[in-house]
Amino acid sequence: MLEFFASNYALNLLILICIYVILSVSLNLIIGYSGMLNLGHAAFFGIGAYASALLALAGYPYWICFIAAVFFAGLGGAMIAYPSLKLRGDYLAIATLGFGEIARAVMKNWVSLTRGPLGLPGIPKISFFGLTLTTKFQFFIFALIIAILVVLFVSKIVKSPFGRVLRAIREDEIAAQAIGKNIKKYKVIVVITGAACAGIAGSLFAHHITFIDPTTFTLMETILIVCMVVLGGVASIRGSVIGATILVLLPEPLRFLGLPTSMAAALRVMIYAALLILLMIYKPNGIFGEWRFRHAKSKEAL
Amino acid sequence: MNKYLILVSILLIAILIAGCGPVEVVPAEEKIKIGVVTPLTGDASNFGEWTQEGLELAKDEINAKGGVNGKQIELIYEDGKCMPKEALNAIQKLITVDKVSVVIGEICSSATLTMASVAEEAQIILMSTASSSPKITDAGDYVFRNWPSDIFEAGAMAEFANKKGYKTAAIIYVNNDYGLGLRDIFNENFDGNIVAIESYEQESADFRTQLTKIKSANPDSIFIGGYTNEIARIVTQIKEIGLDAQTLSVSTAESEEALGIAGDALEGLYYSSFAIDEARGEAKGYQERFQAKYGKQSEIFAATAYDALKIIAQAMENGIDSETIKNALYSTKNFPGVSGITTFDENGDVAKPPIIKTVKEGKFIKLGE
Known part of the structure; x- marks a missing residue:
């Protein structure tokens, strides 16, 4: 048992959980707490991954790659936040979806920089200040620390007065404006923050997988992250952490069911989908969503 | 709330235990x-x-x-x-x-x-x-x-095209790692002029825009670097728009599926292959x-x-x-x-x-x- 948890298979999954926790928590900040349906999250993830990988391949130390990943992903966030300030709901969803596709098209077609569809192989191991993370265990500890910091950071934001304004904007923009809040500023800051966090996840992902290409950062990836957020519960940090953990782990035990080879893979995907549907039928607000919802209501009633 | 947390933790532990069960159960067979x-x-x-x-x-x-x-x-x-x-x-x-x-x-x-x-x-x-x-x-x-490696397949085709004496060639390729590899190797090894290079996205069905551009460049031959179904559709559309050039391709062309899609249009296609040999x-x-x-x-x-x-x-x-x-x-x-x-x-x-x-x-x- 212990041996299993120390194996690269288990560590690989734990690292992926850390990465997806960062992604879902940062997306929850945008979708859940600020009410902006963002379907371009994989783009920020990808920008971070490419920024970090390209600099690492050029020989820069990891801390520079890391900062660049955060910076460029945040820049991407600013690029979508400003033009779409006036959009809400479905319209914002479509605009961000478009941004995601543009980012993917750039990654695919800017061949001289990103090598396009050929992808970037051989991304080096993380090393900073003379320390190299050679084993998967060390990488996991690093990813875990980063993930915990991001989760703490985001929960700090949402509990702060700033976070309360975000929720006010989500519930009623006009009311928030009426009490003198600059909603544009808040929206831009929150999108940039979420995007920058996704950039961190991208950097970890690139150095973990050691190969990135544009097919990793598609709409399907965004949908997976949105699933994590919705499954865990919208506007719940705890929910996002659990949602990401479940969706990363869920396909794995299905490998061990001993299904007949000819249809094992197809059945595995079907069971995965069926479990998701069941969860959504019986817990439509997500695992922690309902509690959060009632809690908020009862507070209002008081 | 705590109820759910416990529930979820149990679920996760169950998943992990289910995950590592077989490690202990299956003996060395x-x-x-x-x-x-x-x-x-x-x-x-x-x-x-x-x-x-x-x-x-x-x-x-x-x-x-x-x-x-x-x-x-x-x-x-x-x-x-x-x-x-x-x-x-x-x-x-x-x-x-x-x-x-x-x-x-x-x-x-x-x-x-x-x-x-x-x-x-x-x-x-x-x-x-x-x-x-x-x-x-x-x-x-x-x-x-x-x-x-792409080097062999596309290289062999380019050599063949040289031997055939084609002066000009156009390339149409799928915009992914496979297509790019084929394009570059053919491009490097072909002695004549490459008069047009066009790409398409995987799973495309309509290539008329690219083929019309290629037609205006009037090449002797067209090298198609892509997958089975797309090659079949490309050769069909080449015939449709009346583009008169020798079609060249690679081993992915050899498929019953391609014949089913393209039928007669596939006739006369040259492709390099290491194909099935009994x-x-x-x-x-x-x-x-x-x-x-x-x-x-x-x-x-x-x-x-x-x-x-x-x-x-x-x-x-x-x-x-x-x-x-x-x-x-x-x-x-x-x-x-x-x-x-x-x-x-x-x-x-x-x-x-x-x-x-x-x-x-x-x-x-x-x-x-």
Whole structure:
């Protein structure tokens, strides 16, 4: 048992959980707490991954790659936040979806920089200040620390007065404006923050997988992250952490069911989908969503 | 709230325990386990299916003859979905849980390259049956492939075009790693002028825009670097818009599916291939056996997979630790495979003598026969 948890298979999954926790928590900040349906999250993830990988391949130390990943992903966030300030709901969803596709098209077609569809192989191991993370265990500890910091950071934001304004904007923009809040500023800051966090996840992902290409950062990836957020519960940090953990782990035990080879893979995907549907039928607000919802209501009633 | 937290924790622990159960339960059996990572679901799943057909046929034949040194071969399939992340999970599972020393896969170069770094670190043999990216050549000591690098296929076609004396050529290629590789190699090796280069997205159905542009450049020949279905549609549309140029392509063109889509339009296409060749040794009667098992003709992807397992089984005769297998693979010379005579070079790349084939009266035939 212990041996299993120390194996690269288990560590690989734990690292992926850390990465997806960062992604879902940062997306929850945008979708859940600020009410902006963002379907371009994989783009920020990808920008971070490419920024970090390209600099690492050029020989820069990891801390520079890391900062660049955060910076460029945040820049991407600013690029979508400003033009779409006036959009809400479905319209914002479509605009961000478009941004995601543009980012993917750039990654695919800017061949001289990103090598396009050929992808970037051989991304080096993380090393900073003379320390190299050679084993998967060390990488996991690093990813875990980063993930915990991001989760703490985001929960700090949402509990702060700033976070309360975000929720006010989500519930009623006009009311928030009426009490003198600059909603544009808040929206831009929150999108940039979420995007920058996704950039961190991208950097970890690139150095973990050691190969990135544009097919990793598609709409399907965004949908997976949105699933994590919705499954865990919208506007719940705890929910996002659990949602990401479940969706990363869920396909794995299905490998061990001993299904007949000819249809094992197809059945595995079907069971995965069926479990998701069941969860959504019986817990439509997500695992922690309902509690959060009632809690908020009862507070209002008081 | 706490109720849910406990519930979720129990669920997660259950998942993890279920996940590691088999590690303790399954005893060391008298079977040789070989892992397979291939796209069984998703966009590339038909390639995965063909691979599986070839592997199963080879496995049955090896086991019927008593296996490798009396041990039966067992194949453990994992779905790589043609995606780096999925392939990584799959190979980690195969190494950790099933403790395989050989993994066959993936189809897509991106997934193979991702797995290559893991295989290299764990010192596990990785044998791809269809990845063509030139990058795989130097992916590692333990990484092999039974599919020639783009350099061979596109290079052979360019040489053939030179020999035929075409002055100009146009290239239409699929905008991914496979298409880009083919484009560059053809471009470098063709002596005449390349008058137009057009790309298309994978899974496209309409190529008229690109072909019209190519038509205005009026080339002698058109090199198509892509996948089966797209090649079939491209040759059909070339005929439709009245573009009069010799069509050239690569081994992916050889497929019953392509004939079904393109019909007569495929006639006269030249393509370079190491394709199915039943002249020697165990390859004799391959199509017949394949037909008997699956009721259809084998695709080239099934043939390379079939050969890959046969070659690995042969290499395992001296011992099943990865070091022995690796050395045996490097010294594999002139293996009489269905997908051509197979020799691995010092990079684990396969050299299969490419041949030029054409389509005549609905049949794929070797040129000059």
